Amino acid sequence: xxxxxxxxxxxxxxxxxxxxxxxxxxxxxxxxxxxxxxxxxxxxxxxxxxxxxxxxxxxxxxxxxxxxxxxxxxxxxxxxxxxxxxxxxxxxxxxxxxxxxxxxxxxxxxxxxxxxxxxxxxxxxxxxxxxxxxxxxxxxxxxxxxxxxxxxxxxxxxxxxxxxxxxxxxxxxxxxxxxxxxxxxxxxxxxxxxxxxxxxxxxxxxxxxxxxxxxxxxxxxxxxxxxxxxxxxxxxxxxxxxxxxxxxxxxxx
Amino acid sequence: xxxxxxxxxxxxxxxxxxxxxxxxxxxxxxxxxxxxxxxxxxxxxxxxxxxxxxxxxxxxxxxxxxxxxxxxxxxxxxxxxxxxxxxxxxxxxxxxxxxxxxxxxxxxxxxxxxxxxxxxxxxxxxxxxxxxxxxxxxxxxxxxxxxxxxxxxxxxxxxxxxxxxxxxxxxxxxxxxxxxxxxxxxxxxxxxxxxxxxxxxxxxxxxxxxxxxxxxxxxxxxxxxxxxxxxxxxxxxxxxxxxxxxxxxxxxxxxxxxxxxxxxxxxxxxxx
Numbered sequence: 001x002x003x004x005x006x007x008x009x010x011x012x013x014x015x016x017x018x019x020x021x022x023x024x025x026x027x028x029x030x031x032x033x034x035x036x037x038x039x040x041x042x043x044x045x046x047x048x049x050x051x052x053x054x055x056x057x058x059x060x061x062x063x064x065x066x067x068x069x070x071x072x073x074x075x076x077x078x079x080x081x082x083x084x085x086x087x088x089x090x091x092x093x094x095x096x097x098x099x100x101x102x103x104x105x106x107x108x109x110x111x112x113x114x115x116x117x118x119x120x121x122x123x124x125x126x127x128x129x130x131x132x133x134x135x136x137x138x139x140x141x142x143x144x145x146x147x148x149x150x151x152x153x154x155x156x157x158x159x160x161x162x163x164x165x166x167x168x169x170x171x172x173x174x175x176x177x178x179x180x181x182x183x184x185x186x187x188x189x190x191x192x193x194x195x196x197x198x199x200x201x202x203x204x205x206x207x208x209x210x211x212x213x214x215x216x217x218x219x220x221x222x223x224x225x226x227x228x229x230x231x232x233x234x235x236x237x238x239x240x241x242x243x244x245x246x247x248x249x250x251x252x253x
Numbered sequence: 254x255x256x257x258x259x260x261x262x263x264x265x266x267x268x269x270x271x272x273x274x275x276x277x278x279x280x281x282x283x284x285x286x287x288x289x290x291x292x293x294x295x296x297x298x299x300x301x302x303x304x305x306x307x308x309x310x311x312x313x314x315x316x317x318x319x320x321x322x323x324x325x326x327x328x329x330x331x332x333x334x335x336x337x338x339x340x341x342x343x344x345x346x347x348x349x350x351x352x353x354x355x356x357x358x359x360x361x362x363x364x365x366x367x368x369x370x371x372x373x374x375x376x377x378x379x380x381x382x383x384x385x386x387x388x389x390x391x392x393x394x395x396x397x398x399x400x401x402x403x404x405x406x407x408x409x410x411x412x413x414x415x416x417x418x419x420x421x422x423x424x425x426x427x428x429x430x431x432x433x434x435x436x437x438x439x440x441x442x443x444x445x446x447x448x449x450x451x452x453x454x455x456x457x458x459x460x461x462x463x464x465x466x467x468x469x470x471x472x473x474x475x476x477x478x479x480x481x482x483x484x485x486x487x488x489x490x491x492x493x494x495x496x497x498x499x500x501x502x503x504x505x506x507x508x509x510x511x512x513x514x515x516x517x518x519x520x521x522x523x524x525x
Contacts (some may be wrong), residue, residue: 052255055428057424057427057428074430075427075428075429075430076428079428080428081425081428083421083424083425084421085421087421087425088440089422089443089444090442090444091443091444091446091521095368100439101429103439104426104429104430104431104435104439105429105430152429172474210457
């Protein structure tokens with residue numbers, strides 16, 4: 001498989017009046033097409049900085065990010081970004097929220113409308129398209145946010161602690177939901193999380209970052225005996241705790 | 254969602270009755286206080302305890318009101334409303350415009366900070382004589398006064414609202430590559446509609462202050478003129494009538510803003 005995303009010796013140093021802080025140092029990895037990769041690390045280790053750089057929101061001090069060989073320079077149209085909160089706009093209907101990205105990129109046409117309509121239909125939000133976000137449950141809102149991200153048809157999806165604002169119960173179902181959607185749409189996904197079980201339940205590979213300044217500490221291939229398990233099924237698999245203990249130890253060294 | 258009205262439980266009926274009764278009680282007390290004060294005023298004046306010539310009295314105010322065609326009340330009300338609305342619209346419009354400009358350029362915003370602070374605390378009425386000399390004695394001076402009073406507050410309030418727009422939402426829009434204008438029109442402005450309406454509510458009162466102060470200084474008509482004139486010729490009935498009408502006008506203008514807000518809210522179904 002080809003690497004769709006290459007992070008090449010990326011470092012980020014922030015300048016402040018009282019000194020400089022190195023958030024991440026010399027981080028390199030590759031993501032293959034269709035892969036689901038998680039990045040875990042202690043809190044405040046610069047995981048989100050890394051995602052911001054990949055999304056083109058920030059310029060790294062050193063190193064480069066390449067998507068299909070093209071260096072990322074500014075906001076990339078290839079990337080979809082999902083944040084902790086759904087950030088749906090209260091004054092827009094679900095439909096107008098779902099098409100917000102298309103609207104901003106000036107891509108709102110017959111084809112993209114139809115694609116969004118289809119996404120809403122497939123993921124059971126079609127009947128709610130004229131409702132407002134406040135009328136939806138937390139899980140539905142997160143799904144609507146995902147559709148907003150998918151509507152612009154990104155190649156790579158970045159999930160920035162995308163489930164951590166949900167309560168535990170909702171979180172498990174939403175994780176299952178979103179995993180299913182991403183696999184079905186064949187999206188390459190890079191997820192940042194501080195929740196080890198979440199990472200194990202969804203990922204093909206897990207990258208462990210150290211505390212600040214962050215370097216790549218280890219990379220784990222997550223392979224369960226039975227392929228194609230859903231996140232919930234993985235949580236019930238006996239191998240689950242083995243991975244958990246392994247990564248837990250690494251993070252606490 | 255509320256339960257349908259068909260099947261109301263006994264507890265709910267009691268609860269509904271309770272809140273309804275409370276609402277009625279509050280209204281009743283409000284009206285009674287007004288009636289009591291007016292009756293006290295009228296009674297004391299009739300009994301000769303207070304001098305109706307100095308204090309006026311409700312029945313005389315009523316008489317002055319009934320005499321409206323002869324003392325040009327409608328004209329005075331019209332002039333004051335007109336000046337207030339123009340000052341209000343100009344103050345709000347310019348204020349919001351400036352706030353947008355300062356939001357757009359953080360550098361400009363930093364540079365203007367001390368000026369805004371000083372201008373905000375400066376009593377704008379002190380500028381009255383300057384304004385009269387600069388724009389001429391007349392309606393224009395009064396409108397500029399109303400504008401001056403509401404402008405800086407609007408700038409500061411709106412800018413503050415713009416700058417406090419949810420950071421995460423802004424990041425979300427930025428990940429789609431939004432331009433600064435898109436950021437403003439799609440997120441920053443709509444999420445500050447409540448700030449705008451708060452500003453409008455404050456401004457309608459402030460514009461009225463500006464207009465009355467202006468009319469005190471320089472005018473040939475308006476409620477401020479009426480009040481000053483009444484004071485000069487020692488017609489307390491006219492002064493009190495003027496103040497009474499002013500209170501009603503202020504309340505009505507405020508209600509207009511509230512209705513406008515409700516209407517906009519309904520249009521947008523902004524239920525959050």
